[in-house]
Amino acid sequence: MPNHIFTEIDADGIATLTWNVAGNTPNVFNDATLGEFRPAMQDLIANPVVKGIVIASAKSDFIVGADLTMLLAARKLTKAEFYARVRNLQQLFRDIETGGKPVVAAINGTAVGGGFELAMACHARVCADDPTIRVGQPEVQLGLLPGAGGTQRMPRLIGAREALGLINQGRNIPVKKALELGLVTEVVPKDRLLPRAKELAKTVEPVQPWDKKGFRVPGGEVQSPSGAETFIGANAMITRETWGNYPAPRLATYAVYHGLQMPIDQGLKVEARGFVELVFDQRTQNMVRTLFFSMGEANRLKSRPKDVPKATYTRVGVVGAGLMGHGIAHAAAVNGIDVLLLDVDRASAEQGKARVGQLLADAVKKGRMSEAKASAALARITPTDSYPDFKDCQLVVEAVFEKRELKFDVIKQTEAVVASTAIFGSNTSTLPITGLAEASRRPDQFIGLHFFSPVEKMPLVEVIMGEKTSQATLAVSLDFVRAIGKTPIVVRDGRAFFTSRVFGTYLVEGVAMLAEGVHPALIDNAGRLAGMPMGSLTVADMVNIDLSHKIRIQTKADLGDKYVPHPSEPVIDLLVGKGRYGQKTKAGFFDYSDTGDKKLWPELTKHYPVAPTQPTLADVKRRLLHIQAIETLRCMEEGVVARPQDADVGSILGWGFCPFYGGVASYVDYVGPKTLEIECDRLADRHGERFRPPAMLRALAKEGRSLYVS
Numbered sequence: 001m002p003n004h005i006f007t008e009i010d011a012d013g014i015a016t017l018t019w020n021v022a023g024n025t026p027n028v029f030n031d032a033t034l035g036e037f038r039p040a041m042q043d044l045i046a047n048p049v050v051k052g053i054v055i056a057s058a059k060s061d062f063i064v065g066a067d068l069t070m071l072l073a074a075r076k077l078t079k080a081e082f083y084a085r086v087r088n089l090q091q092l093f094r095d096i097e098t099g100g101k102p103v104v105a106a107i108n109g110t111a112v113g114g115g116f117e118l119a120m121a122c123h124a125r126v127c128a129d130d131p132t133i134r135v136g137q138p139e140v141q142l143g144l145l146p147g148a149g150g151t152q153r154m155p156r157l158i159g160a161r162e163a164l165g166l167i168n169q170g171r172n173i174p175v176k177k178a179l180e181l182g183l184v185t186e187v188v189p190k191d192r193l194l195p196r197a198k199e200l201a202k203t204v205e206p207v208q209p210w211d212k213k214g215f216r217v218p219g220g221e222v223q224s225p226s227g228a229e230t231f232i233g234a235n236a237m238i239t240r241e242t243w244g245n246y247p248a249p250r251l252a253t254y255a256v257y258h259g260l261q262m263p264i265d266q267g268l269k270v271e272a273r274g275f276v277e278l279v280f281d282q283r284t285q286n287m288v289r290t291l292f293f294s295m296g297e298a299n300r301l302k303s304r305p306k307d308v309p310k311a312t313y314t315r316v317g318v319v320g321a322g323l324m325g326h327g328i329a330h331a332a333a334v335n336g337i338d339v340l341l342l343d344v345d346r347a348s349a350e351q352g353k354a355r356v357g358q359l360l361a362d363a364v365k366k367g368r369m370s371e372a373k374a375s376a377a378l379a380r381i382t383p384t385d386s387y388p389d390f391k392d393c394q395l396v397v398e399a400v401f402e403k404r405e406l407k408f409d410v411i412k413q414t415e416a417v418v419a420s421t422a423i424f425g426s427n428t429s430t431l432p433i434t435g436l437a438e439a440s441r442r443p444d445q446f447i448g449l450h451f452f453s454p455v456e457k458m459p460l461v462e463v464i465m466g467e468k469t470s471q472a473t474l475a476v477s478l479d480f481v482r483a484i485g486k487t488p489i490v491v492r493d494g495r496a497f498f499t500s501r502v503f504g505t506y507l508v509e510g511v512a513m514l515a516e517g518v519h520p521a522l523i524d525n526a527g528r529l530a531g532m533p534m535g536s537l538t539v540a541d542m543v544n545i546d547l548s549h550k551i552r553i554q555t556k557a558d559l560g561d562k563y564v565p566h567p568s569e570p571v572i573d574l575l576v577g578k579g580r581y582g583q584k585t586k587a588g589f590f591d592y593s594d595t596g597d598k599k600l601w602p603e604l605t606k607h608y609p610v611a612p613t614q615p616t617l618a619d620v621k622r623r624l625l626h627i628q629a630i631e632t633l634r635c636m637e638e639g640v641v642a643r644p645q646d647a648d649v650g651s652i653l654g655w656g657f658c659p660f661y662g663g664v665a666s667y668v669d670y671v672g673p674k675t676l677e678i679e680c681d682r683l684a685d686r687h688g689e690r691f692r693p694p695a696m697l698r699a700l701a702k703e704g705r706s707l708y709v710s
Helices: 031-046 069-076 079-098 114-121 150-158 160-169 175-181 190-203 225-242 247-259 264-279 282-299 323-334 346-365 371-379 387-392 404-415 433-439 471-483 499-516 520-530 536-543 545-562 569-577 617-637 644-655 664-671 673-687 695-703
Strands: 005-009 014-019 052-057 103-107 124-128 134-136 172-174 186-188 315-319 338-342 381-384 395-398 423-426 446-451 460-465 487-492 590-592 598-600
Touching (some): 005 031, 014 031, 031 052, 052 190, 069 282, 103 114, 103 190, 114 150, 134 175, 150 247, 160 225, 160 247, 172 175, 175 186, 264 282, 282 487, 282 644, 315 323, 315 387, 323 338, 323 346, 323 371, 338 346, 338 387, 387 404, 395 471, 404 423, 404 433, 433 446, 487 644, 499 520, 499 536, 499 545, 499 617, 499 644, 520 536, 536 545, 536 590, 617 644, 617 664, 644 664, 664 673
Parallel strands (some): 103 124, 124 186, 315 338, 315 395, 395 423, 460 487
Antiparallel strands (some): 005 014, 446 460, 590 598
């Protein structure tokens, strides 16, 4: 009896093969499903009664690709063994193409990765007319390339230029766009999907265009002026976007380039070799682990206490209508939650709502939201300057300036009017939650909810447990984070917590190098070449130099004799003293024009002359990444972060740490604890004790262990 794949043959000889994977929400390729799909297809192709075949899905989506656990387990095989498995799947899809019977894909929902590769192997693809459906090849987002024919069939369907744009960006597109490009054959109303697929299965020619004599690649062959332009441009774009850190786009382009100059059967072998190379690359394994599995666990709230009933939110309060506050209000409102947005006066609160309105208008303009949904979201926000309006709020988030006295006042005024069951969340990035909770009458219902700017774009929320925060408060706070569409990580209390603490080391290390005489252009470019979104001097300007200065002054006051000065401090003091606060003043480490262009401040090298001997690019990159790894290990050693999974998700979503390594904890394993220990000892001897390996790294190196248990 089948468990996943079911077939039915009608009176006209049209077989419907339906995917309905048991015990799994989506339809995926794995050993069990392919073990049923292969013989089912072979039987239908061999059955003389069958005149045509429709591949359909009984789930809300079509097929979402491979079960990625297979990829993590692939390294238990040899490369030759895994290559044979990849070629086996490719051959199955070729058998569908060349079996002599029309095969039509009835795409009722999202079809991505291997699912869309199967659809492209069919002789026709009919999609339901649904704006939520997406099709495409997102594999490069996980460090892979399409391995079941995607690099060969897509360019043969729509041309190399369009195909490379989709494959190398890992974009999934709406069905109307797919129809326009020629990736799908027809788009029909949902209730017509299966009937129309069956009609096509009676009439469509059971031969692919590329199997016909005289086939030409749409848009021009590889060896043509247009082909040369396409591939030169693609390689330039890959270099610009990846800085050479991501091998997947380059290998995908290689497969398209060489594959299109061969018969498709030979091109598939090129693709398979590239796919295997990536699967056995440690960076890909790390990316799959973090960006798929760990991210999925975070979104499924794996860290949520299990014995607390799920909370649903209808009404929340936000204190502070500025950059962070209006962003939080926006996130709640677009997800169906009513928001009371409070500021010092009604005009300021109204201004915050107006900023939300602009965000919504931009979303409508870009086609990401309907007018009706935008209007409904804006209507959910009520500006106010009166704390008593919070009386019915289930949760209140403060998003005011990083001043302890100001936050204390907000806490007291809020708790005086809200229900006894209400949760108070502080959107602080540096001030310890336990200390802030001293102003609360209910510290067990007090928690840190650290959002990232701009809130409407940044998916992470760092959920911080104070010493007295209850498990029930943690549970319902996680429910809120997911209710507004964000991804949470849970950390323990501590100065600057995890994200701000580790991210800050990247910023100040770059500034410290400047003080040593390292050329500022080398510092900033090395950061980007290492895989960070921006150079550390650019980051310093973006987050505002005076803010870094104020945080340091507060930290120094709080820690007293325990405070350890950092070599970056004289540089930051100099810029603050000259009123160069960063982008907001159009003057920091860079000068900024009215159009947003920037150039290095000419006087920078006068104050900090460039040393005659410069470190190598590799040395600067190593220093910028190692300092973040060391601080992460200190956070783990202190219990601020309990799991490497949280460190990885937090580092990628929070400040963009090198996704190709899988995050900052995976970077430790990629470099290797022993190598990291040796190199950081050398850096400590040369540049200061901040690089000295903590006990946790010493133990990992001595015992030959990694952060992730093998």
